[in-house]
Amino acid sequence: MTDAKDYGKELELAKNLAREAAELALKRSHSVTPVEKANLSYVTDLDRDLEQLIRRRLAEAFPDDRITGEEYAPQGAEGPRRWSIDPIDGTGNLVHGLPLWAVSIGLIDDGVPAVGVIIVPPLNELYWAVQGHGAWRDGERLHVRDADAFHEQDNVCLGTNAMRKVDPRTMPGRLRDLGSACCEQIFVAAGRLQACVFLGEQTHDVAAGVVISSEAGCAYGTLDGEKLTPADVVARTPIATPTFVAPPRRLEALLKTARAYPAPKLS
Numbered sequence: 001m002t003d004a005k006d007y008g009k010e011l012e013l014a015k016n017l018a019r020e021a022a023e024l025a026l027k028r029s030h031s032v033t034p035v036e037k038a039n040l041s042y043v044t045d046l047d048r049d050l051e052q053l054i055r056r057r058l059a060e061a062f063p064d065d066r067i068t069g070e071e072y073a074p075q076g077a078e079g080p081r082r083w084s085i086d087p088i089d090g091t092g093n094l095v096h097g098l099p100l101w102a103v104s105i106g107l108i109d110d111g112v113p114a115v116g117v118i119i120v121p122p123l124n125e126l127y128w129a130v131q132g133h134g135a136w137r138d139g140e141r142l143h144v145r146d147a148d149a150f151h152e153q154d155n156v157c158l159g160t161n162a163m164r165k166v167d168p169r170t171m172p173g174r175l176r177d178l179g180s181a182c183c184e185q186i187f188v189a190a191g192r193l194q195a196c197v198f199l200g201e202q203t204h205d206v207a208a209g210v211v212i213s214s215e216a217g218c219a220y221g222t223l224d225g226e227k228l229t230p231a232d233v234v235a236r237t238p239i240a241t242p243t244f245v246a247p248p249r250r251l252e253a254l255l256k257t258a259r260a261y262p263a264p265k266l267s
Helices: 008-031 046-063 089-095 181-189 203-216 230-235 248-257
Strands: 034-036 042-044 064-067 083-091 102-111 112-120 125-130 135-137 154-159 173-174 197-200 219-220 243-246
Touching: 008 046, 008 102, 008 112, 008 125, 042 089, 046 064, 046 083, 046 248, 064 197, 064 203, 083 089, 083 181, 083 203, 089 197, 089 243, 102 181, 102 203, 112 181, 112 203, 125 243, 135 203, 135 230, 154 181, 181 203, 181 243, 203 219, 219 230, 219 248, 243 248
Parallel strands: 064 083, 154 173, 154 197
Antiparallel strands: 034 042, 083 102, 102 112, 112 125, 125 135, 197 243, 219 243
């Protein structure tokens, strides 16, 4: 795309920040102190320290941008550009020693997800994308694998919240829940999952991931059949309707079969 904006400086800083955060996170991951938040999810000292580090570096480099994240109030200007940070996505996994968690840094420009960087420290994998320039994992271009139907052994991720709304009997494949929305999105982009379903995710959960998954070829749709753009996904956070992330033909197959739980019968 010749008209795509140049986000080279933003991308390089986000990648370097992700690598720095990952190195620090791995050093401290076995000695974190978890605390329950109001919603009963965990936050740790590592979550807070990483977000402060990323916020500080972004503010120094881009003082006119707004900066938001999971653990602290928004800061910076009220202009069209907004950074969205998830310092540890999958904190519950981290706390329990399950090596599947990520650091996520996304840039939303005038409502459009423009830059996404996600690193999975336990796997030493760095994913990134810029709108109009494709999606990458450690220098390898990512392209989704599409099909008109799902195989019984295809991995399909149905998150815990979505599982309480979507009837799993109407879902294809082998159902998973990874406990990290960021990992789920990038693994669809990389072909490790063939689809994932979200419900309740906040902006910081999806801002970077939708850039990567869309640039790898994913599409988005809701349980009630509405098609969404990446900007729609971000604008509708927290996600109130089960939302599918999948390659286009697989998405069509999902929308034909997936259903909410049937209404209870009145006695």
